[in-house]
Amino acid sequence: MSGDVERPGYFEIEVGKVTMGQLIYEMAGGVKWGRRLKAVIPGGSSAKVLRADERFKLKQKQPDGSTIDVEMSIYDLPMDFDSLAAAGSMAGSGGVIVLDDSRDMVWVLNNINEFYAHESCGQCTPCREGSLWMKKITERMLNGGGVTEDPRTCAFGEACAWPTQSFVEKFPEEFAARARKSIPPPLPPEDTPRELIEREQIPTSPLAHDPGWEKAGADAVI
Numbered sequence: 573m574s575g576d577v578e579r580p581g582y583f584e585i586e587v588g589k590v591t592m593g594q595l596i597y598e599m600a601g602g603v604k605w606g607r608r609l610k611a612v613i614p615g616g617s618s619a620k621v622l623r624a625d626e627r628f629k630l631k632q633k634q635p636d637g638s639t640i641d642v643e644m645s646i647y648d649l650p651m652d653f654d655s656l657a658a659a660g661s662m663a664g665s666g667g668v669i670v671l672d673d674s675r676d677m678v679w680v681l682n683n684i685n686e687f688y689a690h691e692s693c694g695q696c697t698p699c700r701e702g703s704l705w706m707k708k709i710t711e712r713m714l715n716g717g718g719v720t721e722d723p724r725t726c727a728f729g730e731a732c733a734w735p736t737q738s739f740v741e742k743f744p745e746e747f748a749a750r751a752r753k754s755i756p757p758p759l760p761p762e763d764t765p766r767e768l769i770e771r772e773q774i775p776t777s778p779l780a781h782d783p784g785w786e787k788a789g790a791d792a793v794i
């Protein structure tokens with residue numbers, strides 16, 4: 573459990589025995605003081621984001637073995653694989669990321685895209701090229717150069733595209749606000765692998781909190 577909660581950390585729970593609300597508010601201490609829950613990424617950063625004000629339709633098993641359709645809030649979602657899949661996301665790695673109402677979703681998505689662009693090993697073309705392009709497009713939006721096509725343009729690759737698809741779908745107002753310029757959209761300049769090697773790092777927006785590992789890696793003595 574990480575993100576905007578009072579007590580982030582590792583929690584070991586039996587699958588399906590707690591709800592999202594219990595996990596956030598009872599085990600992780602709730603969202604930060606004075607803040608409201610805005611969204612949750614329930615299964616690692618590639619899992620599709622869920623809005624806090626969404627309603628989810630799930631099938632619930634009855635004691636007699638039958639199933640009924642039940643509508644529930646994010647707080648009542650059982651933390652199990654089937655329920656999170658039915659809610660349109662996944663339990664994935666079990667890494668729950670909580671976002672409160674102070675978060676700019678374009679910034680959050682750009683932060684995720686920056687991670688995938690950096691971590692792609694480069695073996696598969698859709699991942700190698702797509703992750704970099706998604707990062708370039710969200711970074712352009714973040715820096716005020718977003719064009720009207722941007723929210724619809726960036727989605728290829730496989731799992732690394734799920735955050736982009738879901739963020740744009742669930743928070744269209746925030747992405748539209750960053751993409752007001754009219755067409756034609758100047759697509760981001762492509763970096764060749766040689767240019768990336770020569771510059772040693774992909775140009776990025778500053779992270780909110782410098783994790784320190786970029787510098788540590790660059791200075792490491794082998």
Ligand code: SF4
Binds near residue numbers: 694696
């Ligand atoms: S999807 Fe392909 S390019 Fe991306 S990290 Fe995995 S192996 Fe590497």
